[in-house]
Amino acid sequence: MNHIVFVIGNYKNGGVARRATTLANEFAKVGYNCTILVTRELSKNVFFQTNENVEIIELSKYVSKNKRLPQSEKALKRKINILKKMQHITVGLKSLNIKISTRIKMLRSGMKLLPYISDHKDSLYISFGIYLLAAVHSATLGEKIKLIYSEINAPEVDLPAEKAARKEMIKIVADADCAIFQTESERDFFDGYLKKAFVINNPVKENLPAPYRGERRNIAVNYCRVAEQKNLKLLIDAFMLFTQTHSDYTLEIYGNTVIKDEEDLLNQLKDYVKSINAQQFIRFLEPRADIHNIVRDYAMFVSSSDFEGLSNSMIEALAIGLPCVCTDCLGGGAREMITDGENGLLVPMNDAVALAKAMNRMIDDKDLIHKCYLNADKIRIELCAEKITQKWLDVVNSTVKQG
16 A cells, blocks of 8 residues: 545645645655545635655545445445435434434545545545545445544644544544544543544744844734634734734734635724724735745734644744744644743633733743744654654554554
8 A cells, every 4th residue: 555645624724734745755755645625616716735656635636536426326326315314214313313314424424535436445534524534435335445643733622522423433533443642632622532643843944034033023923724722813803902002013814714704804904904094003014935034024913713633823923933823722732842931822712801911921021932942852852844744654664554
C-alpha cells in the first residue's frame, strides 16, 4: 500500500488545506504517492505548492469523467431504502428514529465518494473532519479499507447536538484504524471509545521570519478565516474598549473567506465597524502569502475564537515572537500552546472587557513582551515540520503494516 488519500472539503487558503498539503508533500518525499481529494471546491488561488508526487483531485470532476456507476452503489441504495422503511416503523421511538436518520445521512454522503473509493480500495484514507470520515466509512460498505480520522476542530461543537446522533458519529470514529488529534482536549473527549488515538500538534509553517526584537508598531492584528467560530465581533468590541486607553493603536484583520456565508459575515462585520464609527481604528484587509513578514513588528496578535482545533495563525504568531492575547477557547489549543503570563495571555471566552484588559496589559508590560520574544524559539523547535511529519509517518507506517 503506497497510496495515501487525504480527504478534505474545500481546497482554499485555510488551515485544513494547508495541513493536508504539508503532510502530503512530506509523505511524498519518503516515497508515498499522495492524493488530496477535494469533495467541495478547489480554488486556483492558493498560497501553497505541492510536490510533483502529490495529485489534487476535485471529486465532482472525477465523477463526471468516470460516469459508470460502481456495483456497490446498488448495495448502498438498497441499505438506504431498508432504513427508510424502518423509519415508518420507528416514528414514535425518537432515539431510534434519530439513529436511523443519522445513518441515512451518512450513507447518502458516502454515495458521492463511491466512484473514487471503488477505484482506489487499496489506499490509506485520511479524513479531515468527522463528517468526511463518516462519508468515507459509509462508502466502503463494510469492506476493510485503511482509514485514519484526523480531527480539525473542537469535537464537542462539531458533533450533532442530539445524543443519539452523536453516539452514531462516535461509533464511526471508533471504527477507524486510528484517530489523530491536534490537542489533548480533543482526544480526551473521545476517551474510552477509540482503538488507537494520538495527539500530534500542527506543524509551524516553514521559512517564517526570525522573531522581531525591536520597537513595535502600534498595530494589533488577527489573520484568520472569517467564520462564526472566530467571534470577530467580540474582537472589534474589545479593541474599541482598548482604544479608550490606547487611542493611538489600530487593528488590522486579514480575513480569508472560503464559503459564501463567510463572505456575508465579512460584509456584516464591515458594516458593524461603520455603524459604531470605528473605521479610523479597524481595517479589514485581503489575506496575504507574506503575512508574517508584514506583521512581525506589530504590537500583538489577538484571537477571540469560541472554538478551534489548533489555530495555525496563533502558533505562527507565537513562533515569530508576536505577543499573543487569545481566548481560552473550546478545543484546548490556546491553553496547550500558551502559558499565561509567559509566552502570551489567556482570557475567558465571550468577555470583551477581559479581552480589552489583557490587551492593555500586553502593551503596558514590557517584561511580558520580552518573555514572548524569548519563548518564541521553543515553539519553532517543538512544532517544526520535520518533527511533526515524523510523528505522522510513524502512525501511517504502522497503520499500513497492520493486517
